[in-house]
Amino acid sequence: MVRVIVADDEPLVRAGIKLVLSAAEDIEVIAEAGDGRAAIAEVTARSADVLLLDIRMPGMDGLTALAELTKLAPDTRVVILTTFGESEYIGRALDAGAAGFLLKDSAPEELIRAVQVVAAGEAYLSPSVTKWVIGRVSATGGTAKAVDAQRRLDVLTDREREVLELLAQGLSNADIGGRLYMSEATVKMYVSRVLGKLDCSNRVQAAILAHEAGLGDT
Structure with missing residues (x-):
């Protein structure tokens, strides 16, 4: 419950x-x-x-x-x-x-x-x-903010960036797993690792950072 x-x-x-x-x-x-x-x-x-x-x-x-x-x-x-x-x-x-x-x-x-x-x-x-x-990301964006966000994303591996990109598109762990052919538990592990590396307390903050960096805008 x-x-x-x-x-x-x-x-x-x-x-x-x-x-x-x-x-x-x-x-x-x-x-x-x-x-x-x-x-x-x-x-x-x-x-x-x-x-x-x-x-x-x-x-x-x-x-x-x-x-x-x-x-x-x-x-x-x-x-x-x-x-x-x-x-x-x-x-x-x-x-x-x-x-x-x-x-x-x-x-x-x-x-x-x-x-x-x-x-x-x-x-x-x-x-x-x-x-x-x-809209917030678009309105408050700028070269300096984008560069800083991109720099923060540099610590991620290619697979972690893939997970973050799908997370930023609003996909659930199950949907991300379906896209990347991973179990939901594995996706959860990757999401936790991404949040830790980016120093984000939740998925929403990570999604905002990804959009600021130009990731996940498709």
């Missing part, structure tokens, strides 16, 4: 999320929190697999809580769940190490899928967020 904690300051929103997730046989909501501080307390006490975390909450907001949880509970995967799709929130959440970003107007099936994907160790971005990430 995937153990989930839901953090949102609106009780009705939390109830709705719990109802949606209850439709999945492999997901269990083990606790709720109404602000960032309570979310940290619940995660550290219960060792959740996934935390669904709202951004705007009273007291400690979600982004501040995310920054602390990255240090206190690195094994808990955080999905930012919000109605706010502004680039400043997306960028800060991804830079802070969020494993996923999902807008509250997403379909129930997408919420379930996001939890399952993130619990499996992969990253999940809603389609609208994915478009923003690619």
